Amino acid sequence: MNFEFSDEQKQMGAEARRFLAAKCPTTAVRAVLESAEPYDKALWAGLAEMGFLGIVIPEAHGGLGLGYLELCVIAEEMGRALAPVPFSSSVFLATEFLLVAGSDAQKSTWLPKLAAGEVIGTFAHAERAGAVTPKTIQLSASEGRLTGAKTAVADGEIADFAIVSARAGPGSDARGVSLYLVDLRQDAVTRTTLQTIDPSRGHARLDFAGAVAEPLGVPGEGWSILEQVFDRAAILTAFEQIGGADRALEMARDYALERMAFGRPIGSFQAIKHMLADMYVSATLARSNGYYGAWALSTGASELAEAAATARVSATQAFQHCAKNNIQVHGGMGFTWAFDCHLFYRRSNLLALNLGGQSQWEDKLIARMRARNTAAA
Amino acid sequence: MNFEFSDEQKQMGAEARRFLAAKCPTTAVRAVLESAEPYDKALWAGLAEMGFLGIVIPEAHGGLGLGYLELCVIAEEMGRALAPVPFSSSVFLATEFLLVAGSDAQKSTWLPKLAAGEVIGTFAHAERAGAVTPKTIQLSASEGRLTGAKTAVADGEIADFAIVSARAGPGSDARGVSLYLVDLRQDAVTRTTLQTIDPSRGHARLDFAGAVAEPLGVPGEGWSILEQVFDRAAILTAFEQIGGADRALEMARDYALERMAFGRPIGSFQAIKHMLADMYVSATLARSNGYYGAWALSTGASELAEAAATARVSATQAFQHCAKNNIQVHGGMGFTWAFDCHLFYRRSNLLALNLGGQSQWEDKLIARMRARNTAAA
């Protein structure tokens, strides 16, 4: 039994933590939150230099050629630091789409630049409020050109290219959905910055007016590819959430030890102690479930889809729980702009939605358990 | 605004409480729980004498001819006392079925005897584990005779007659369900006592082997009639639950004041204080929602169906919550047979199921809200 990261992997995490402590204090997060700056360019360059943008990209394509366990460890640190950079868009999504479904040419073109941080990639998917289902994909693809709009695109303001889900023919089912790789630096693409619940991460609406696009993966298999990539991204995001949950718990614990009321630390009141104990429980379960996801992702186990939903549901619950109650432990001060609590609260709610909501993942988890049990029977 | 019981109604409740305190201490509940005795006959006779078995039965049929508000007040006291008698079967169900759908002859035959406590009536409905839906009703009716079985029939061991849901023809939809009134004192009916989670209330399986039966209400309208009666019974049962919840909360509060640990009453620890505060919240919301149900039932308002589901969902939550945490406040002693906590826990879980589970009522509540909103739009 060796259900733990290796010493080397832990060391890599410690290194990332030191780096982020220096380059990404919460003042750096606030700098993006409070300005029109869409991301922290210096931090992004630093991450590229550390090699963190190409951890799983093969060395032949300019990456480190390491595994997903290493990426999980880094993801946790990014989450802990609330890093205001397009890491999840470029690394969890764009890179994974290319690795899962990209042609050799596409890989050769984009992976080295992604690894070097020279380009930023993202995924453009939702078109309206509500669960994104095959029938809601209405952006149309015709003769290599895309027409329509995508909303809530992470890093849509700054991405150089995007993977875009589109419908190539009539109908409304999953088989009609294909994926396209689109260079966003063309006139037929209009970007509109969106105001969101977490301005420390930029989002935009993208309008495509006959934008040139090339297919990614087999046409008609778009939905199946994106489900695969979402599963992988869900595990990586779970580590981001685990990092955030842990930090929110620590903040709350530290404040409870320091803040005095009625002549004693508020952390000596059972109401606060038990709230923190419950946060610890959530964070611990999320971490353990995350490890299960990391194992499945790193080994390509057949349990991957189920493990992804497990990690996702648990991590979303934990980060939302810890971030919410971190404010509560801080009382009125926790609701000031000056305190950092709201940064975690905002991020926890952003990450709860960016790959589809908790309800959808709950449903997926049980559907997948059911499929496994049926197969086993 | 007069959203409160009248002084006369409250006085009737106080009278019932005094009566039950004298005639139905928890030792009386235990006497039924621990023996083969299916109910407390002396208490039942006493209730009949007080007139409580015929509160809403018209005076012409031997009842008190009072309203549902009076019955709600009495139901609360019955719940508080955990009265081990067939009150809900006879009064909330059998009587209501007769009032809603009985012929004049049926009313004349049975209502006076119900009011006097000379007969016990009940409703036989479920045939198997799982939500009772029209298609699960398979007991067949043919030429005035019933063949099949019903399970979990409250007071099935002692009831003199039952209203029985049955299917008169082929098919599996609601329109094929009709109701029958069956005298259970015939050879074609076999009763088998069932072991349940709350032996202080008797339940049985009833097997019908061509039992003679007469229709109740219009054939084919059985499902619609029973939904109406369930709504009425849900409100009355909600008051039983409210009474039980209040008593469980009081027990927990009293124990928390009295029990010492670490040199002080356990009720001075925030963990216990806040648990009790949350129980108070549940009980208060349930009472207020119950009042809404009582108003709707007593006025026959168009909101009755929605109010019934509201009262039911809230009261089930409150009684289960209070009974469960009453044990927790009592600690190890709360889990002994000798302490009364388990009596309330058992009853709370019995009442949560006897008219269908919480999930079903939640679904009904929103379906009914939706229907109202659609109608209003």
Next chain:
Amino acid sequence: MNFDDTPAEAAFRAEVRTWIDANAPMELKADLQSAGFGSLEMKGVDAMSVSKAWQKKKADAGWACLHWPTEYGGRGATPIERVIWGQEEGPFGALGGVFIIGHGMCGPTVMAFASEDQKRRYLPPLAAGEEIWCQLFSEPAGGSDLAGLRTRAEPAPDGSGDWIINGQKIWTSGAHYSDMAILVTRTDATVPKHKGLTMFFLSMKTPGIEIRPIKQANGQSGFNEVYFTDVRIPDAQRLGAVGDGWKVSLTTLMNERLSIGSGMSTGFPELFELCSRIETENGLAVDDPAVRSKLATWAVRTTGLKYTGFRALSALSRGETPGPENSIGKLVAGPTMQEIAMFAEDLQAQAGIISDPEIAAANGRFQAMLLRSPATRVEGGTDEILRNIIAERVLGLPADIRVDKDVPFNQIPTSARA
């Protein structure tokens, strides 16, 4: 059991309705009805001036501070009449937001402790909205522990009998637009904390007062910090005896706006409306069993609060004092609102992050609710303090163990490291 007015109530309601129909600023009604969380925004008008205008109109016609005596600007109305007024005023009640603290907390305190001359001078303009009051209570070091305040009031060295104030207050609603304030200070740090406090009232224009708005986590600024540097207050503006400030404060706190019957919002009707329009993977959200189960839980909490309010109203209508059941309001509504906001976001999925009211579903109401709801669970008593209050005052459980009881204030530990 019914929801009907008594004949007297019905007559009063008719009178109110007639006057409001004839006098209320109907042109603002639509904007007031859709006002969001924590801010009153109306296109093309200044919220403060229309608020003051409406209050003045009410006062001139005898409809301001209904339950106050007429000689101080009120109407001498019964509690139930005041509730009926509130029901009929409806959305226009939002125009009273800036006066709530003054009418609900400062006014009653002045009424109880000021001299007759002072009452006749200050209460009528307070009722008429001509002078706005705020309360200077909370401090950085004392959140839930209100009595742990440190702002000092010391006798002026010139022997005038005046007091000199130094210190800092926080979470003061409306300090920046207030004319007057009540202020609780520490006049003796050598006695236990509840015993060394003294209350004053003062003009917010007094030299030495500095007001700084607090930016909240959701970006709004409804509260302020207020700093005092050698602020001088005449002894005549003392409310109650020296050292009696805690008792006077309790008068203020117990006079919090009678929220009975108004019902705290949980956001449920708005969520239900959203669910009637948005789709999940199982079709329309309101028809999705998973959604229904959650909706039902919140529905019964919402109706439970509503009918709890009706029970309290009924007590008022009978001339009785409502029971303690109203203490559950914010404790239920606050967390429910937060749960509802999170679930509404969940239903919107990826696009749920968009907070721009022009684009987001339901005009961004749920995103605003998400960002505002943590404050609801803290302001005016945290969830934890409210549970303590229910446990102690309603259920009769013992108070928390008090390590600072009987300890001179200046010897109470102020740091965990001390």
Next chain:
Amino acid sequence: MNFDDTPAEAAFRAEVRTWIDANAPMELKADLQSAGFGSLEMKGVDAMSVSKAWQKKKADAGWACLHWPTEYGGRGATPIERVIWGQEEGPFGALGGVFIIGHGMCGPTVMAFASEDQKRRYLPPLAAGEEIWCQLFSEPAGGSDLAGLRTRAEPAPDGSGDWIINGQKIWTSGAHYSDMAILVTRTDATVPKHKGLTMFFLSMKTPGIEIRPIKQANGQSGFNEVYFTDVRIPDAQRLGAVGDGWKVSLTTLMNERLSIGSGMSTGFPELFELCSRIETENGLAVDDPAVRSKLATWAVRTTGLKYTGFRALSALSRGETPGPENSIGKLVAGPTMQEIAMFAEDLQAQAGIISDPEIAAANGRFQAMLLRSPATRVEGGTDEILRNIIAERVLGLPADIRVDKDVPFNQIPTSARA
């Protein structure tokens, strides 16, 4: 990151498996696998005698109390070897139920505090299941407050040095079938409560001991009350110094059965199985979105506990001490089991009340779970005590305020009315 054994672990596992396959009572396997809540019932066999037979067989072959030194009847095995044994023993481990207290708590205490002669006399038969031990700790007046015990040990008046015991214990598992016991008593009531305690061991056949079974709320009787009337214990059977009983008790409590990796049951797999067979109004339960949402919540708690256990096992495998994360086990599993039981009943609707295993769905498992689960949330530490432990020992928060600290035991209030 993998779930594989190291080569040494794999070799050990193979050895264990071979021995178990050749020696375990295979005829009991099916009954053991379906054993329910809180009772070990096997048709046609006496649970105690098969338990003792299996334990003796294990001891004879060197498989009893693996981590104990060989000279006391153990094997000197590593912690991870002990876990591997447990995994391979599987359902037969249930036969060890009656020995858990003795092996897990009494044995280590005897090992730490008894004389060498006593250890050689008592530990081997304890390991071999020839003598069963129980622990006499809890008392009616001290539940969560374990140190508040009142059973007195006084020097015998005859000057023999013996001790005379009077008082009452409660919640003693297996007192009625135990041969020996460890007992904590109060030898000095004039000092603070943790300081006046003394530990002994004794034969349960000692005159003056009376055992009464406690009937539990679910009708079972796994616990006892034990009364002491002038029970005499030689001073040689004292464990640790006079007045050191609390320290000795902590040794016992910290040696609670290493539950790591075994995982506490939440009832989730059984619920999932039920949902694959039972119908709601929306079809098969497992396909009902409302059911799925609830299942998902419990699923991730269940897997979370499982993988938390795996993390601890990995630490053991590396020769490290597992971290504090295992303290969450019962706190998560207990309430989850209760929620699951209630929901399983809800799915069964009206027929969910039937508890007869011959008739009820899933052999009445959920009805038994419903009635048993409240105990899980209390026994061995209430949910509230567990939260305190996590808050204090894991998160480093301060202990509760202790009003009885430094107070002589006989002056601690024993009644709220005092």
